Amino acid sequence: MASRNIATRLITRTFSSSPKVTQKATRPFQVAIDGPAASGKSTTAKMVAQRLGFDYIDTGAFYRCVTLAALSKGIDPSNQSQASQISNLAQSSHIGLKTVFSTSPSSLPTTRVFLDKKDVSSEIRTGTVSKHVSAVAAIGPVREAVLQKVRDMGATSASQEGNSGRAGLVMDGRDIGTVVLPNADLKIFLVADSRVRAERRLQELAKSGSKEEGLDVETVQKDLERRDELDRTRKASPLRKADDAVELDTSHLTIEGQVDAIVQEVHRRQKAASSSSSSSQ
Numbered sequence: 001m002a003s004r005n006i007a008t009r010l011i012t013r014t015f016s017s018s019p020k021v022t023q024k025a026t027r028p029f030q031v032a033i034d035g036p037a038a039s040g041k042s043t044t045a046k047m048v049a050q051r052l053g054f055d056y057i058d059t060g061a062f063y064r065c066v067t068l069a070a071l072s073k074g075i076d077p078s079n080q081s082q083a084s085q086i087s088n089l090a091q092s093s094h095i096g097l098k099t100v101f102s103t104s105p106s107s108l109p110t111t112r113v114f115l116d117k118k119d120v121s122s123e124i125r126t127g128t129v130s131k132h133v134s135a136v137a138a139i140g141p142v143r144e145a146v147l148q149k150v151r152d153m154g155a156t157s158a159s160q161e162g163n164s165g166r167a168g169l170v171m172d173g174r175d176i177g178t179v180v181l182p183n184a185d186l187k188i189f190l191v192a193d194s195r196v197r198a199e200r201r202l203q204e205l206a207k208s209g210s211k212e213e214g215l216d217v218e219t220v221q222k223d224l225e226r227r228d229e230l231d232r233t234r235k236a237s238p239l240r241k242a243d244d245a246v247e248l249d250t251s252h253l254t255i256e257g258q259v260d261a262i263v264q265e266v267h268r269r270q271k272a273a274s275s276s277s278s279s280s281q
């Protein structure tokens with residue numbers, strides 16, 4: 001990113017999952033982005049955050065870190081008798097995110113993910129972690145532990161408002177609008193045709209050099225659909241569109257198009273909120 005534009009100023013925001021902070025009375029503008037796998041959530045969320053000068057939290061990274069921690073200890077996430085061991089790991093693991101924003105609006109920000117201080121950004125995106133992550137995310141106590149860590153991180157963001165000048169927060173996942181940020185100022189539910197999502201995911205794997213030999217679009221599509229089904233039908237905070245969320249189908253949109261649509265909606269709501277607060281004074 002920096003090498004493409006020498007004049008580009010990098011803005012780094014680091015989060016830790018175990019901060020000691022107090023939530024401020026006034027909170028930053030919150031954008032919740034949910035949706036099925038590979039619908040474009042994290043790409044869109046990061047770019048929206050960059051355009052608006054907001055913070056960004058990728059909650060899927062937390063479930064991926066817990067899955068990686070379990071697999072590294074030889075625990076099989078598909079074996080239900082291992083659920084309490086995985087829950088203990090979810091509680092004891094330290095998860096950190098570091099997002100590097102750029103002042104060039106078209107450059108994609110990058111998020112580094114740390115598990116117990118080790119950079120696991122690539123390891124958490126492997127096929128093995130992706131295969132098991134939905135089973136891990138379905139374990140109730142794992143969700144409780146992650147929810148606490150995510151809320152702590154969100155509170156850190158709120159407490160830094162004013163110091164960092166970042167006046168808002170964008171969070172993406174599966175239960176952001178329904179559970180994590182139920183009072184978010186804007187809730188987006190991103191969807192896209194599963195074939196389109198599979199093609200995009202395959203392209204992304206090929207670009208990053210992590211595409212496994214022989215992996216084809218049908219296999220990726222089936223895996224995405226299997227994970228969506230698990231995420232939608234689990235008991236603990238399943239993937240669903242919040243009643244007050246705006247659905248955005250990205251199948252025929254460009255990344256810039258979907259980012260523009262959300263940024264414009266944030267501006268519209270901020271304007272409406274400030275005119276209603278000034279008329280009530």
Ligand SMILES: Nc1ncnc2c1ncn2[C@@H]1O[C@H](COP(=O)(O)OP(=O)(O)O)[C@@H](O)[C@H]1O
Nearest residue numbers: 037038039040041042043200204250253254255
């Ligand atoms: N409108 C779009 N057109 C083309 N590619 C897209 C679009 N939206 C997202 N992508 C690409 O699709 C892939 C999956 O997006 P990602 O943001 O990782 O999804 P999610 O966070 O929902 O899993 C990424 O490679 C991203 O660049």
Ligand SMILES: Nc1ccn([C@H]2C[C@H](O)[C@@H](COP(=O)(O)OP(=O)(O)O)O2)c(=O)n1
Nearest residue numbers: 037038059060061063133134137173174175
């Ligand atoms: N808030 C969240 C975020 C992710 N999850 C689960 C659901 C997904 O299968 C995994 C991984 O999420 P992630 O967003 O990284 O996955 P994709 O990039 O969409 O494939 O975690 C969740 O249950 N709740």
